[in-house]
Amino acid sequence: MYPCMQITPETEGRAAASSSEHTEKGVLAVCDLSRGGRAALRWAADAALARDTQLTVVELVRRERGDVGCGHCRQGAALWNQHLDEIASERLARAQALIGDGPRVSFEVAEEPAVSAVAQIAGRVRPDLIVLPRHGLGWRRGASAAARLRQLGEWSVTVI
Numbered sequence: 456m457y458p459c460m461q462i463t464p465e466t467e468g469r470a471a472a473s474s475s476e477h478t479e480k481g482v483l484a485v486c487d488l489s490r491g492g493r494a495a496l497r498w499a500a501d502a503a504l505a506r507d508t509q510l511t512v513v514e515l516v517r518r519e520r521g522d523v524g525c526g527h528c529r530q531g532a533a534l535w536n537q538h539l540d541e542i543a544s545e546r547l548a549r550a551q552a553l554i555g556d557g558p559r560v561s562f563e564v565a566e567e568p569a570v571s572a573v574a575q576i577a578g579r580v581r582p583d584l585i586v587l588p589r590h591g592l593g594w595r596r597g598a599s600a601a602a603r604l605r606q607l608g609e610w611s612v613t614v615i
Contacts, residue, residue: 480583481509483610485573486550486562492588493553495615499586500554510560511580512550514543517567540564570600574607585612 484499486492496512503510516539519532547562554560561580565572577585587601601612 480506481511481580482506482584482586483511483513483573483577483580483582484586485569485588486512486514486546487588488546488549488553489588491615495586495588496550496553498613498615499584500560502584502586503559508559509580510554511576511582512547512554512560512562513573513576514547514550514562514564515567515569515572516540516543516564570603570607573600574604577604577608577610582610585610587612587614589614 482499482503484496486496499512500510518536518539521529521532521536523529524532543564547564551560551562563576565576573585585601585604587604601614604610604612
């Protein structure tokens, strides 16, 4: 539904060459607050702490398009998207409380589709490890998402 840049090893290299924003390797974890998702977040935080590197936690949201429909529909989409932003902020605050003060952590919100969004952020922050929760992803199916992410970049993907 939303255009997302597809990250491949070729485009990733060009993006890195044009941007000196973040060259340190790190850990990227998808935020999921199910029991399995909390275990994956803790594992990712421990991995980042052990490597003495940055942890990036990504919350995925599925926004409504605000550029289609009548004025009433657009207003409804804007209100719904604002509500989704509040939910995402609350979920990231819960993730921060779960992780604690150990590793250096940054939080990001990305628009679905999930694999494209995670790959896009990974192309920017350049982690050497992406951590996905096995359960609680519902439609995302951790194992198949991991396989697709491995094809899109030169990072390791671990499903916890």
